[in-house]
Structures are given as structure tokens and as C-alpha cells.
Amino acid sequence: MSVLTAAARVHEEVTVHPAGSRRRRRILDDLTGHAFLIGAVLCFALFMWYPMIRGVVMSFQRTRRGETTWVGWDNYTRIVADPSFWTAWQNTFVFTVLALVLGYALPFFVAILLNEFRHATGYLRILVYLPVMLPPASALFLFKYYAYDPSEAGLFNAILTAVHLPTSEWMQSPRMTIPAMVIASTWMNMGSAVLIYLASLQNIPGELYEAAELDGAGVWRRIVHVTIPQTRLILALLAMMQIVATMQLFIEPLILANGAGTQDSAVSVAYLIYQHGFFQNDLNGAAALGVIMLLVLAVFSAYYVRLTTRKDDA
Amino acid sequence: MSSRTLISSTQVKRGRVVYWTLLAVVVTVFTLVFLGPLYWMVTGALKSGQEIAQTPPTLFPQDPRVQNYADAWNHLNLGKLLFNTFYYAAGAVVFQLVLDTAAAYALSKLRPVLGTAILGSMLATLMIPAMVLIVPQYVTVIELPVVHLNLLDSPFAIWLPMVANAFNIFLLKRFFDAIPDELVQAAQVDGASPLRTLASIILPMARPILGVVSIFAVTAVWKDFLWPKLVMPHPDTRTVSVGIYAFAGGTPMNVVIAASVIAAIPTVVIFLIFQRNIMSGLTSGGLKG
Numbered sequence: 177m178s179v180l181t182a183a184a185r186v187h188e189e190v191t192v193h194p195a196g197s198r199r200r201r202r203i204l205d206d207l208t209g210h211a212f213l214i215g216a217v218l219c220f221a222l223f224m225w226y227p228m229i230r231g232v233v234m235s236f237q238r239t240r241r242g243e244t245t246w247v248g249w250d251n252y253t254r255i256v257a258d259p260s261f262w263t264a265w266q267n268t269f270v271f272t273v274l275a276l277v278l279g280y281a282l283p284f285f286v287a288i289l290l291n292e293f294r295h296a297t298g299y300l301r302i303l304v305y306l307p308v309m310l311p312p313a314s315a316l317f318l319f320k321y322y323a324y325d326p327s328e329a330g331l332f333n334a335i336l337t338a339v340h341l342p343t344s345e346w347m348q349s350p351r352m353t354i355p356a357m358v359i360a361s362t363w364m365n366m367g368s369a370v371l372i373y374l375a376s377l378q379n380i381p382g383e384l385y386e387a388a389e390l391d392g393a394g395v396w397r398r399i400v401h402v403t404i405p406q407t408r409l410i411l412a413l414l415a416m417m418q419i420v421a422t423m424q425l426f427i428e429p430l431i432l433a434n435g436a437g438t439q440d441s442a443v444s445v446a447y448l449i450y451q452h453g454f455f456q457n458d459l460n461g462a463a464a465l466g467v468i469m470l471l472v473l474a475v476f477s478a479y480y481v482r483l484t485t486r487k488d489d490a
Numbered sequence: 491m492s493s494r495t496l497i498s499s500t501q502v503k504r505g506r507v508v509y510w511t512l513l514a515v516v517v518t519v520f521t522l523v524f525l526g527p528l529y530w531m532v533t534g535a536l537k538s539g540q541e542i543a544q545t546p547p548t549l550f551p552q553d554p555r556v557q558n559y560a561d562a563w564n565h566l567n568l569g570k571l572l573f574n575t576f577y578y579a580a581g582a583v584v585f586q587l588v589l590d591t592a593a594a595y596a597l598s599k600l601r602p603v604l605g606t607a608i609l610g611s612m613l614a615t616l617m618i619p620a621m622v623l624i625v626p627q628y629v630t631v632i633e634l635p636v637v638h639l640n641l642l643d644s645p646f647a648i649w650l651p652m653v654a655n656a657f658n659i660f661l662l663k664r665f666f667d668a669i670p671d672e673l674v675q676a677a678q679v680d681g682a683s684p685l686r687t688l689a690s691i692i693l694p695m696a697r698p699i700l701g702v703v704s705i706f707a708v709t710a711v712w713k714d715f716l717w718p719k720l721v722m723p724h725p726d727t728r729t730v731s732v733g734i735y736a737f738a739g740g741t742p743m744n745v746v747i748a749a750s751v752i753a754a755i756p757t758v759v760i761f762l763i764f765q766r767n768i769m770s771g772l773t774s775g776g777l778k779g
Contacts, residue, residue: 208684209602214594217608219653222616226635234626289516292497296517303524308759311713313731314750318531321743328545331530337546355659363527371772382494389498398496424621427715431735446621450599453625454720466622473619 178408207320219466234462251464255452258461262442264448268425271354271444275422279362279369280415287373287405301374305367312364315429319360320347350441357428357442365421371412376410377403412484419480420473426450445469535559535748542744543562555744562748565741570726571733572756578718578729579711581645582652583704589653590703591696594662595688609663612656627651630721647721648711658703660772665699666692702771705764712757 210217238247255261288302307315323331324346333343346356380403388398404411426446427434433442435451445465453462502509518769534542535558562568596602631641631651641647644731649680669692677687693700711718711729728736730753738746761768 191565205600206602209596209600209605210689212592212596212600212684213605213608215589216612216653216659219500219589220612220615220656221649222630222634223627223651223654224618224623225611227623227630228615228618230604230629233628234629288496291495292502293513293516294502295513300517300586301769302762305765305769306524306528306758306761309709310754311715311731311750311757311759313715313735314558317734317738317746317750318527322530322534323527323749327543329543329547331527331547334545334547363523368772374713377495380495385494385496385498395496403496424619426621430603449621449625450716453628459625459629462625466625469619470622477617 231463231466234460235467238460247460251460252468254458255448255461255465255468258448258452260436260440260443262446263404264443264445267354267441267443268423268445271357271425272419272422274354274358274416276415277362278358279366279422280418282362283366283369284373284411287370287377288399290370291374291377295324303372304370307364308367310364312427313431315364316360316427319356319363320432323360324356347442350437350439353433353437353441357425357432360432361422361425361428369418372410372414373407376407380406416477416480419476423473507625523579531747532751535562535744535751537744539742539744551720558744558748559752561742562745562752565745566733566737566749568730568733568749568752571728571730572753574722575712575726575729575731576756578645579708581649582705582711585649585653586655586658586703586707587700589702590655590658591662591693592688594659595668595692597659597724598663598666599669599671599687599692600684609659612659615654616656624716624720627717631721641721642721643724643727648718651717652707652710658706661703662696662699669695698767699771701764701767705768706758706771708760709757 235251236246236248238243238250286304290297290304293300325331325333326345326348328334328337328343330346332339332346344352346352361417384402384406385398388402393401424446425444429437429442429444429447430450435447436443446469449462449465449469452458523748533551536554536556537548538553538555541548541552597605631647633640673691674687677691678684682690713731714729715731715735719732719735722732724730727731727735734746734749734753737749741749
């Protein structure tokens, strides 16, 4: 009641005032609003909006001994000519696809499984999310030194030996480098996807399953015809987020493979940005590669959005 | 809470043996997969260099050497590194809470002109991969535009960019949106300034979301690697992850692992204490609807 009368009083106040003072009042309100915004806006301006523009500008400039000149497409041609350029894109692409197969489908099925249990759910959730809370550097040293130890004393090799499977040299074998990074990355990151799926699974109305069951649909068909369509939006969103995240593959090659890995088998686009910018003293080339990466992701996102919205119509 | 899922309760009751077997298998597998490596890490760091190279590896350390942990603490100066990381995390929480809460409040309740455009420009940054911005951000930090300050090795190089977090603003704004406008107007009519309204009406109601934002800020600083590595080049200003990485080359394996265990303890403890808040924040964080 009191809320209602207060709102009415506000209304009254505004209508009673003459036009000029109302405008002044409005300007004052706007100023107050912006005073609250200014801190965050300045931080965004300095560390987000300005760098976005600066990155593009830098990619067409070259700074040598404090002198900046416009160089056209030079940075782009130089970065594309880097012998690791195409390998980096290929590795990043392979990593993204493998991480999607493993790190995208697996959490979904884990979430479906967890959602069915009526016991130990809290414990299982904590377990899945625990690796997400580890500093990535800690987790990756664990993988590097213990799990991927190429001798038979390594954790994975000991397990493989125990079940009579051939052991692997892991990071020392160029063929295993990317799968090994995918395993480590999935272990570290899948927890958040599982929890997000779980939340969306809990939003599915039970009647839908009821109806599907009455129609004689088995468990698998219930997943295909109820669970997946009902969570499609989250599935699509998470796929996008996952791809953007995996395309930025950086700390895995840096720690597990000491950067580029055996025969460039681990070099990624993000690592190349880092290497050019901070080791080869080529910030402009690194900025150019950043712009290329942004464009690739933008083209991909546009295509992806079209793909998912078209499915909508069907 | 126990609403109908994929398998109905009657089905579960009929297939009780299958259910319990499956549950036992899943609990075992999950424990091995997610807790196993952590056990291996903690105990491995207790083994001697010889024992670690032994085949097959030993399940329990034969001769536990706590010395490895002590070495990690002393050689890597972990006390200092942990203090630095904690200091950056605490500052990040303060800056985010003050500036992001104020901004979200303005966008949700005060709604000044151009508010929507500002919110849009903030949310647009969610689409930009961090790696793309790393070089221009670094260049900005070494020489801030207009004021020409160099923020290298200054905690502000971590604190201020942390404020530019569109996800937090979105999270907070969504929460504030759910608070009825009438409540705010009533306070205004009673003569409360916008600041007073924020402090005595909005913030007390928003405590859960403020908790979530703080926890996320702490873990973000604790887990971050490349940015602190770039902007904190001096050994005395490093964060714990960067410090361990910097020493990894010339330090025995077990000592590096021991240091990694110590570095992971704070986030794991935070998680175990606040797991409910973290999980609810993660799942309600705008991804639900």
C-alpha cells in the first residue's frame, strides 16, 4: 500500500512542476546516473574499447626505436610468412575440433547421467567442478610431470601398462601432443559446462518425458526427442563459448610443451601472438595476428548464428 | 525439487539393482578421475626423486618427505607470491564491488541517457576473445593514454582491467532489475539520495549476488596467468602461478609439484566453503533463460 502511494506521489510531483524545472531535474538525474557509471565506464574505455581500436591501428603501423610509421599491410604479410603461421592455425583448429568432440559431448552426457541420480549428487557435482578451481598452471604441471611422464613411471603409462596396452611418449611424440592437451584441458574445464547443463536439464518440464514415455519412447529416443530439443539454446550457446575459448589455446602449449612443442606440434595461434609480441619484439605483428584471429572468429560466429537460426525455422 | 527426469521414479524402483550398480560405478569412476590426480599430486610431492622414477609407481610414498613442501615454500618464496596474489585478489574484489555495483545500479535503476548504449557497448566486449586484446591492452598499460602513466608492476594493472568485466555488470544488473522500482521510488520520495538508496535498500538485498561476484573475482585473479605474467614482470610482484612457472625450469620436479599443491590450496578451500554460492552463481548467471 505504502509503495503504491509513494509511486503516486512521485507521479504527482512530476506533473505539478513546470516544464523548465522538470528538464533541469531530468538533467540532474542523468548526471547522477553517469556519476555512478563513470568508474566502470572509464575502465571499459581504457582497457576494452580503446585497445580494440588501438589493436587495429597498431596492426597497420610499425614502431621502431620509438618512432611509429604507417606501413600498410606489412605486418600482415610478415606474420603470414612466419614459418609457424599455418601450423599454428592447423594445430589450433585440430585442438578446437577435438576439444569440441570430447569437451562438449562428454559434459552433456555426464550432466544427463548426474541428473538421474537421487543419491550422492552433491558429492559428484563437487568432484566434477573441483579441477575448475585449480590454478591452470598447477593442474598443468601435474599433467606435465606426473601424468605425461614418457617413461613407464608416469601415471598414464603405468595405467596403460597395467591393462597391457602400449605406452605413449605423450608430449614428446608429435602425434600425441594435441590429444594430450585436449585431455588435460577437458579435465580442467568440463566442470562448468556440466553444471550449466545440469541447471538447464532441471528446467525441462517432467510432463514432456511423461508424454514421451507414454508414446513408447525408450531412454535414447527420450534424449533425442525431449532432452536435446529442450536444451538446444544452451547447447548452441555453450558450443559457441567453448569454441571461442579453445581457439585461444595458450597455457596448455606453454606449460605442457614448453611453447611450440616437438617439431612445432603444439604451437597455437595464441602462442604465436605471445611469441611475436613479447619475444620477437614485434608487437605490431602480434596485433595483426590478433586482428586475423578476431576476423576468423567473427566469420565463424556469423556462419554459426545463421546455421542455428535456420534450424529454428525447420 | 525431485521433479520427473529422463527415467521415472517407478522405473528406478523396478530397476533398483541396475540403479545402485550404476551409481556405484559412477561414484568410483568420478572419484578416480577427478580426485585421483589430486591425490597423486599431493602424495607425489612427498616422494623422493628416486621413488618418483620407480616403475611401477608406488601408491603411497614409502618415505614421505615433507621437506619437498618446505623446499618449495623457501626456494620459490611462496609466502611472498601468495601474499601478492591475495593482495591483487582482495583489491580486485574491492574495485569490482564498488565500481561494477555502482554501474549496474545506475543502469538498472537510475537509467540515465545513453544508458542502454553504454550497456550494449559493455556487453559487446564479451564477444572479443581475450587473446585478441592482449597486445593493445599491454601497450595501453605501459603508457596510459592522456595521463602517460606506466602501470607495469603496479597492482592497478590488475585491478582496473578487472573492473571492465561485462559479465559481472550483467549479473548485477539482472539481480537489481528484479528489485521493484517502486521500492527505489519510495525511498526517493522519503528524501533518500541515490547513494543512500543503493546503500540501504539495494545492497542489503543483493548480498547473495555480491558474494558470487566476489568469489568469482578472487578465483579469476588466482587462476589468471598470461596477464599477470605480462604486467608484473618483476620477481617481487609476481603472482603465485607465474612465480612457479618462472622457477619451474631450474627446480626439481617434486618441488614444483609441491609448490603447485600449495598454490591450489586457497582456491580449493574457497570452493569447498562457498560451493553452494559458486554453483548457484554459475548456473543462474544469465545462462539459464
